[in-house]
Amino acid sequence: MSYKYCKVSFFLSVFIVVLTVFLLRIGTIWAAEHSSQGYQEASSYVEAVHSGDVKESEAGHSLGKELPLWSVIPFAGILLSIALFPLFAPHFWHNHFPKVSVFWALVFAIPFLMIYGNKALYEILHIYFIDYIPFIILLWALFTISSGILVKGTLKGTPIVNTIMLLTGTIIASWVGTTGASMLFIRPVLRANAQRKRKVHIVIFFIFLVSNIGGSLTPLGDPPLFLGFLHGVPFFWTFNIFPHMAFVSVILLLVFFVFDHIIYRKEKVSKGSIKGEAIEPIRVKGLINLIFLGGLLGAVLLSGFWRAPEFTVFGIHLHIQNLVRDGLMVLMGILSMVFTAKKLREENEFTWFPIKEVAYLFAGIFMTIIPALAILKAGTEGSLKLLLGAVKEPHHYFWITGILSSFLDNAPTYLAFLNSALGNFFPGLPELEGVHSLIAQKETFLKAISAGAVFMGANTYIGNAPNFMVKSIAEENGIPMPSFFGYMIKYSIPILIPLFVLVTLIFF
Template sequence: MSFSRILRLVASAVGPGLIAALTISAPAQAAAAIEGKTLSILWVLPFAGILLSIALMPLFTPQFWHHHYGKVAGFWGLCIAVPFALQIGAIPTAHVLLEVALHEYIPFIILLFALFTVAGGVRITGNLHGSPSLNTALLLVGTVLASWMGTTGASMLLIRPLIRANDDRKHNVHVVIFFIFLVSNIGGALTPLGDPPLFLGFLKGVDFFWTTKALFMPTFLVTVVLLGVFYAVDSHYYKKEGIVAPDPTPDSAIGMEGGVNLILLGGVILAVLMSGTWKPGVELSIFGVGVELQNAARDLLLLAIAFASLKLTAQQTRSDNGFTWGPIVEVAKLFAGIFVTIIPAIAILRAGTDGALGGLVSLASNADGSPNNAMYFWLTGILSSFLDNAPTYLVFFNMASGDAQTLMGPLASTLLAISAGAVFMGANSYIGNAPNFMVKAIAEEMNVKMPSFFGYMVWSCGILLPCFVLVTLLFFLW
């Protein structure tokens, strides 16, 4: 698939509705155009529909899903767009969708596309044997890298080498699952570059290194526990392997191809930082929707970096890396539907106690009106498991105060709870954080039999939830 075709795919997927990683517009701006107080809980049904489709259709109708998942996502998106058009008019609805596309979905996909393309151009050559010690070490390296090159970048860089190291083993599904836990989610907790919710906090005024200091101990605790559990689980399966088939990728010396992409990855980081620090005060108008100059510049730079990666990386390197466009296309199509169907859900949440989910929102406050940090952690986390963690972070950020200085000061524990809930619990499902789906798709392309939507959640609930209970007891109840 050519670069120009990919650009057309990105540009045409304008069916969105969710705050994404790199906007500095008002939170849930598109959702705010819809009065959440007047929406019934029925408006959430299409969102539930697309989630159930993602969960069940690959299990019960795999062939249909494989060929038509984009149409399914489009159908659920229309279940929101058409009723809104009938209720508030076609032009206002089109304006809301365009606003979502320009402010949220397109920047979101462009960032993922750039990271996917650049990281996919780095090939770690050679192969090591996937022993428990090596696997644990690779997970640790990926966890550390995730906070500095983003969970998407770290995931795309290391998932293929990790799978190759274990492709001769009968039991390797758990390796990918723990990779999603640690590299695709929890490892991104220490800087705003690591995970979209934290970058949104940075753009709202949270100091860059506040995240590093505040989340270090919870992240360290969860990482150590998960690596310990993984080593025990992997050792158990490793001892059960017995005689295995010949290794399709025998052990050989480790090297690297496509090193120029590491420089380009630095360019991605600088482009993201630029959009959060450069404030020229210039706004472009596209069919009545304002786009701030720094955001437009960032997106153009990211596309240019992706184009440079494609031009500067040998095609053979990508081919040997098993690089295909399938995972990013799947993410783009499915998240387009998710972004549209989530508009009413975010609007209802933003209505607070006056919305259809008011009872849920009120749980986050104590009797005296002060924040209940444990509930902020769990509510943010549970919603981040299914609503995507970036918009959920912003909803609770604004519900708690909305002022970064207050949240870093007297309400620092509340901001910690919101941040940890959004980042950590994005690992609870395949749709909690964008890299989850991409890793799943890549693993399946490389013949790893990944569990279904609910099968994955059996792992996440059994392993992650006890860790989060421990985090609650140690950090949010005192």
């Protein structure tokens, strides 16, 4: 074990102990000040929700009025850990990121449960049952099924071929997810450009388009939109973002083509076959997985249009159509594993690590985001009333959602600002009714939140789950990808930010 590793582990341990003691101490003081009334309210909270005296969708709004701003410290901590540990302690992070996620989750959960009792338990169970579990099931199913499709054959990585591949991946991303499209297309793109000397820019634009912006049109496309769907946004409403997506995608594809053409001419790549490979026709293997992708789409659509009875577990309302949807998605993933040859997945260099990483990290993120969501949902009645009072126009929502999506993760950020908009415009209104009112009366705001979360997830490696996955695969193939800040300074800021300014001027 290296000295550097020991030093990092020691300082992390000290930091963890100090922070835990600090938060528990604050929690104890807060609990003492609010013990009598708070305990009485918490002890009857679940019963009130279950009986209908407190509506389920109003629960977070009520809690958000009470929560102090320091309760979001664990949320900030886990997001900073995701951003900084891979840069400064990569070996430690690779081996211990699940423990870091659990640590931050417990740092929040223990004081939260101590102070709010049953009310806290209800909120924790609610976010896992309603948000986390369906979210991970969708990502797992998309990842599993798309990894069973293999594109083989000799493709010459010319500017026109590369542009067509990026365009195709961008279009498909809305239907198989940005994660699915990224895993499906990144290796064929890298194989097609194996003979190219300079190909970092190809991976960068791949992240821009396929891993992010392409997922704008359906809830299957990008996790933020799926969370929106879970919270009442109609499945096909996201097609309202098509003009925004088309505008950004066309400009990026044109910029990429010009950039790639200039580099290609300078390299003077031979027109012969790819070095070390025999020319073989283009073919797609594992097409049976298209059936399972269709089943996945059908399952999501079913849950959007079928209104089945509901039942309650610990006061949480569970809809039968959503349980059927999740069960069908799991079934589609299992069928993909059963009917896809193991050799095909090996040729695709398939491993479970990427989806495990997402599952572990998001388990902590969804736990620690509870106070942030509640405070934002409380609107001007919560601890962020000054900030939220200043966020009034669609372009405000576009940029604040986008900037935070760049450095946090775009899925919980989208949910946070959807709750913020509901809190600002329809405080106390039941969530489903509030979402429908937002669409009917303030649709531009929802467009701004959706576009900001999806588009600006491309600004950094940590903005969207596939970004790091694509970077990792590229590095495995010998491509020297830029660092976290190098990616921003060299590519996303000079290319994307001016484009998003144009989007603001034209659409918001």
